[in-house]
Amino acid sequence: MKRILAVVVVWCVSAGFQASGQMPDPVATFSILGYDPATGEVGGAVQSRVFSVGNGVLWAEAGVGVVATQAIIDVSYGPKGLALLRAGMAPEAMVKAIWDSDPDPRPEQWTKHGRQFAVIDAKGNTAVFTGTKATEWAGHVQGKFSTAQGNILAGQPVVANMVTAFEATGGHLSSRLMAALDAGQAAGGDKRGMQSAAILIVGKGMGVWLNNDTVLKLQVDDSPEPLKEMRRLIEGWNQRRARQRPVGH
Numbered sequence: 001m002k003r004i005l006a007v008v009v010v011w012c013v014s015a016g017f018q019a020s021g022q023m024p025d026p027v028a029t030f031s032i033l034g035y036d037p038a039t040g041e042v043g044g045a046v047q048s049r050v051f052s053v054g055n056g057v058l059w060a061e062a063g064v065g066v067v068a069t070q071a072i073i074d075v076s077y078g079p080k081g082l083a084l085l086r087a088g089m090a091p092e093a094m095v096k097a098i099w100d101s102d103p104d105p106r107p108e109q110w111t112k113h114g115r116q117f118a119v120i121d122a123k124g125n126t127a128v129f130t131g132t133k134a135t136e137w138a139g140h141v142q143g144k145f146s147t148a149q150g151n152i153l154a155g156q157p158v159v160a161n162m163v164t165a166f167e168a169t170g171g172h173l174s175s176r177l178m179a180a181l182d183a184g185q186a187a188g189g190d191k192r193g194m195q196s197a198a199i200l201i202v203g204k205g206m207g208v209w210l211n212n213d214t215v216l217k218l219q220v221d222d223s224p225e226p227l228k229e230m231r232r233l234i235e236g237w238n239q240r241r242a243r244q245r246p247v248g249h
Helices: 002-020 077-086 091-100 157-168 173-186 226-244
Strands: 029-035 042-048 058-061 065-071 115-121 126-130 139-143 146-150 196-202 214-220
Touching: 029 065, 029 115, 029 157, 029 173, 042 058, 042 065, 042 115, 042 173, 042 226, 058 077, 058 196, 065 077, 065 146, 077 091, 077 115, 091 115, 091 126, 115 146, 126 139, 126 146, 139 157, 146 157, 146 173, 157 173, 173 196, 173 214, 173 226, 196 226, 214 226
Parallel strands: none
Antiparallel strands: 029 042, 029 146, 042 196, 058 065, 065 115, 115 126, 139 146, 196 214
């Protein structure tokens, strides 16, 4: 029951903004999307000084890719982006198609020039868009099988360090994404501080239950130290995963 009420509250707040024409605060976010060629898993992780950042930023589908929509968020970018990837569109073309088709109904407020949008496909190819009106510091850095992006950040080292940490860290994709978030925070992160974090990883048939492609999905919705709590959950999950792995695997 509590979960249902929480969803209703979030929807009502969103609906209220749209009805009144008011512009909600930009989702000051730093996120990392990454791919593991050894397993075929693809995923993303995010931290922000907003409540429940994982509720709308990350979208993923096994065998297709992951999308992050942030800053002045249009949540529809997520499912639209996955649909175009599923149809065979390359990440660069998909990002352009989504942004070009944005009707921007309130250019003085809900401006698409303030959006930030990143994608990684099921083969590790990436593309990113950072709007010219995204709140500074805003930008992105792409690496091999990864892309890091953010807005309202302490500076460019936040995203640069995230890519470096992702590429330098071993182990499961979850550990590498977590290392990237920690590196981004160590470089200053969101200028306003911390509040919530999320991680989403998918892989064909790699979920815990039958017919499940969700490898890992975690959200820390409201905490003074969301990354500390996220790391605790990820490390615990990896320990259980190691114990349950069949001998020889």
